[in-house]
Amino acid sequence: MxxxxxxxxxxxxxxxxxxxxxxxxxxxxxxxxxxxxxxxxxxxxxxxVAPAATPGPRPAPLFEETYRGRHISAAPAADGSRGGLDVRIDGRPLHVMRRADGSYLSGVNHFESFDSPLDLARAAVDELGSVRLAAAPAHHG
Amino acid sequence: MYTRQNQKNLTSAQRKRFVAAVLELKRNGTYDEFVRTHDRYFVPDDEDGLRVGHMSPSFFPWHRRYLLDFERALRDLDPTVSVPYWDWTTDRSPASSLWGEDFMGGTGRGPDRKVDTGPFAHDRGNWEITVGVTEARYLTRNLGRPHKPITLPTAEELKWAIDEPAYDVSPWDSRASGSFRNKLEGWARNGAERWSNHNKVHQWIGGHMTGGTAPNDPVFWLHHAFVDLIWDRWQARHPGSGYLPAAPLDRWDRQRGRVLTRDDPMPPWNVTPAQLMSHKGIYRYEV
Incomplete structure (x- = not known):
């Protein structure tokens, strides 16, 4: 990662x-x-190399907005996982991965990638419709 | 030796038998193991681990073997069944018989994307989703992606991939250009279109098909049977070309140990890509 x-x-x-x-x-x-x-x-x-845990308060979010009625946000991941990002939809974690060209993939969209975490989160909402992410998503082994 | 038929040519009885075998694999738990395997082997090319199923040269042999395992499981239940293929360059509409009430069922109509027609509709009681990244316990689809409409790949787009003589090329990942594998897998840009062929089909179907647990949707197998047939067509078009990389990568190559060369053992089966170049004697495709 x-x-x-x-x-x-x-x-x-x-x-x-x-x-x-x-x-x-x-x-x-x-x-x-x-x-x-x-x-x-x-x-x-x-x-x-996993980034060292940042002491002190949670890092400021990269973005936070309401998109099509869903709350989406992204912040640096505390444990360096999920492609370095903690992206959430209505508070639930979206699995994030990166491509070799630097673009972003998510657990919802494995077959296309996005230039920014914001595009990634919005595309996931588009695809989900009214469906909620699982509280504990399936993990890649 | 058995035949994989074009799905549009299946008789009503053949459709029924295919669906019945799939439902039985779901009932006995085998089906969801296949879903887990696909998800487990999706490794994006930013990661250092070995990539076998996607963004790598072994995209074709990995899925060939994966489909063979699935088909063997079906045929253990009913030896008259095989995996049909869906030629998405010709059956291009949500109104196609592919999506009929007696076969795959249709799209997910509401905002919840719930498939509520056909044998895989949740309300029929036979198709509970247990492996997924969402709360939906029902199969989801979004045919044609109405919120951002796309069309299925055309014959011309497929030809663009098949005409490529090089099987694959460095850096052997989703960035490879001038690579049949990457043009067909669909990370390679086709003119103004950012995605192509295989990837675009996953996007067009939507719902579960856009994620790592795509095989939750039984149409996954029909899509990948066509991908497998396309590998045959490419081989016939370029008899002098073969799987690449053929030899071990150089010591300094950053893809060394992350992609499989022709004679490397491929997990989870420990067969080599070379052993999967041909399916002669096992099955053939109806043309």
């Missing part, structure tokens, strides 16, 4: 961007593949 979406934590965002920029430079410089092999684990490890 990814860490938080970069926009919700400027410090992490800056670090990730810097490292990306460095790696891009290294790769475009055409450095021998041995170096690439050495860097690959570094590059991939970023994807698996």
């Amino acid at each position: 990814r860490p938080y979406p970069t926009r919700c934590n400027p410090r992490t965002a800056a670090a990730v961007l810097t490292r990306r920029a460095v790696l891009r430079t290294v790769f475009t410089a055409g450095v021998v593949s041995a170096t690439a092999a050495a860097l690959a684990p570094v590059f991939r490890s970023r994807r698996t």
Whole structure:
């Protein structure tokens, strides 16, 4: 899973961007593949590190609104799961995943992805109609 | 050797026998195990784990084997039954006999998306949803997605995928371009359309079919039988092409260990993609 979406934590965002920029430079410089092999684990490890729990109050929501009569919200996930996001519809968690291109998939929409968590949540409401999410959704094993 | 028929050619008796076998698998608990398996093996390509069923080259062999298991379970109950295929380039309407009262039943009409016609209507008492991400204990559909209308893939769109000579290509995920697999699975953009073919069919049906527990909707099997047939058509069109990646990926390749090459064992069955290239001697497709 990814860490938080970069926009919700400027410090992490800056670090990730810097490292990306460095790696891009290294790769475009055409450095021998041995170096690439050495860097690959570094590059991939970023994807698996869970963000440290943030002490203090809950992080501010990325968005919160009423859409077609349903309350939708997103905030950084406290445990780094669900694609780094805690998206809720009427208070119930929507399973969030990411694609390699950075777009978002949900437990409701597995066969299309969305550019932002807001688009993701709205699309889930569109698809659900009046159906409520389960209180404890099925998990991928 | 048995035949998978185009669903539109099934006789009334054949429709009835297929439905009866599916209902029996549901009753004895086997069906919901299949639903769980599909959900369990959906791994998106941002994750580091092995992807077998989606966003990866083994999309075709994984679903071929998955359907074979399902079909074996059906045929253990009734050896005259096989999984029919739905050619969504020709049967394109919610009014098609596919969605008839004696077969799949129709769309979910109300805001609750509840399917209330056909053998899988909850009120008939035979189709309780037990594996899902919503509270709905009934099957849901939303044919044609009226809130944001889409149409089923056309023959031209299918041809766009089948004409692609490369089975798959790096980065072997949902970003791959110039890949038959990705054009058919449907993450590849087709002109102005962001989604295509297989993915678009899931979206067009809506309800349970848009999620990881898509096999809750029995039309899942008919859709994927056609996907399986399309793999045959692609092989016939490109006899010189084969499954890729054929050889182990380089040590530095970020997809190494995340996708299956031709001779890697594929979970949960430990058969290789190479072993599933052909279904000769098992079943054939009615043309």
